[in-house]
Amino acid sequence: MYIGCHLSIRRGYLEAARTAYKMRASAYQYFPKNPRSLTIKQWSGKDAAACAAFCREHGIVSIAHSPYLTNLASEDEGLRRACVLSLRNDLEIAEACGSLGVVVHFGKYKGTDPLQGYKNIIQCLHEVLADWQGAAKLLIENQAGEGSLMGTTIEELVQIRTLSDRREHIGFCFDTCHAYASGLWPAEPGGWEKLQAAAERLGYFDHLTAVHLNDSRYAGGLLKDRHAMIGKGEIGEKRFRESLRFLRGLKVPVILETPVPYGGSHAPEIEYVRALAEIDAKP
Numbered sequence: 586m587y588i589g590c591h592l593s594i595r596r597g598y599l600e601a602a603r604t605a606y607k608m609r610a611s612a613y614q615y616f617p618k619n620p621r622s623l624t625i626k627q628w629s630g631k632d633a634a635a636c637a638a639f640c641r642e643h644g645i646v647s648i649a650h651s652p653y654l655t656n657l658a659s660e661d662e663g664l665r666r667a668c669v670l671s672l673r674n675d676l677e678i679a680e681a682c683g684s685l686g687v688v689v690h691f692g693k694y695k696g697t698d699p700l701q702g703y704k705n706i707i708q709c710l711h712e713v714l715a716d717w718q719g720a721a722k723l724l725i726e727n728q729a730g731e732g733s734l735m736g737t738t739i740e741e742l743v744q745i746r747t748l749s750d751r752r753e754h755i756g757f758c759f760d761t762c763h764a765y766a767s768g769l770w771p772a773e774p775g776g777w778e779k780l781q782a783a784a785e786r787l788g789y790f791d792h793l794t795a796v797h798l799n800d801s802r803y804a805g806g807l808l809k810d811r812h813a814m815i816g817k818g819e820i821g822e823k824r825f826r827e828s829l830r831f832l833r834g835l836k837v838p839v840i841l842e843t844p845v846p847y848g849g850s851h852a853p854e855i856e857y858v859r860a861l862a863e864i865d866a867k868p
Contacts, residue, residue: 586859587646587837588841589605589611589645589646589840589855590841590854592604592614598636598682599639601613602636602639602645609855610852612645613647614650614688614838614840617679623671625671628681637682638683640683641683646838647684648686648794648840649675649684649721651675651688651689656692658703658735660695660705669712669713673717676717676719685795693735703745710745710749711751714749714755715751722794724756724757725745727769728763729767729808730766734767737768737769739780739783739789740787742757743789756793756795757794759795760796760799760842761797761800762801762812766801766805767806767808770805771805777831793837795838796838797842798825798840799812799813799815800820801820813843814843815843816861841854841855
């Protein structure tokens with residue numbers, strides 16, 4: 586099972602991969618450029634190629650994450666154009682680093698016609714992927730429901746991909762905290778089975794490429810996206826054991842975006858998640 590965490594590229598793409606290796610992570614996530622800007626990055630092809638080679642040598646899987654300002658559904662033409670150029674830049678970097686793809690949030694529409702918001706998402710994806718020939722994909726992430734309920738259901742995620750002319754370049758990233766906060770992962774007993782059954786029926790898992798593994802500081806269904814360390818929040822150890830039993834069979838990278846203890850690292854939590862997955866793999 587590929588397990589890791591989000592890492593900084595402050596010292597370059599290769600160094601991020603080396604950091605993952607040193608902490609015994611088999612996967613990691615990174616921002617390909619400044620996460621608070623859509624400015625196009627001039628990046629080092631040599632550094633990216635070295636990162637890709639290092640990951641291949643050590644069996645490490647990586648994914649990138651688009652900047653916070655990215656909004657596929659925006660009604661602002663200037664912002665949408667900037668998002669298109671930024672995402673293409675992210676894809677090119679991810680491809681060079683050997684990453685599976687670039688995680689992008691579903692999008693939030695502030696206009697009066699929700700249908701237009703979905704049309705904006707499809708158009709934005711089309712512009713980014715129109716002539717894309719790389720292996721790296723755009724990985725659409727489910728949302729928690731803060732500020733907008735768009736992107737909180739499996740049906741929406743699958744339908745957006747289905748309606749895209751370039752769907753072969755689109756995958757999904759499943760965020761556990763977002764799913765719990767939005768009610769997609771019901772808090773009641775048997776909640777994971779309900780989510781899993783719906784996702785399987787709609788073919789969601791066929792295109793799942795990555796998982797963000799985060800506990801929640803708040804109870805399920807409150808639409809609050811606040812991450813907690815695994816087993817220390819409202820989702821809890823029992824629910825994670827249940828979900829990991831299934832997720833480990835998909836062989837996709839599982840990435841922690843949880844708080845890091847002051848002066849520490851994610852290494853102990855990675856081992857804890859690995860242990861939870863192994864526990865549930867036993868009869």
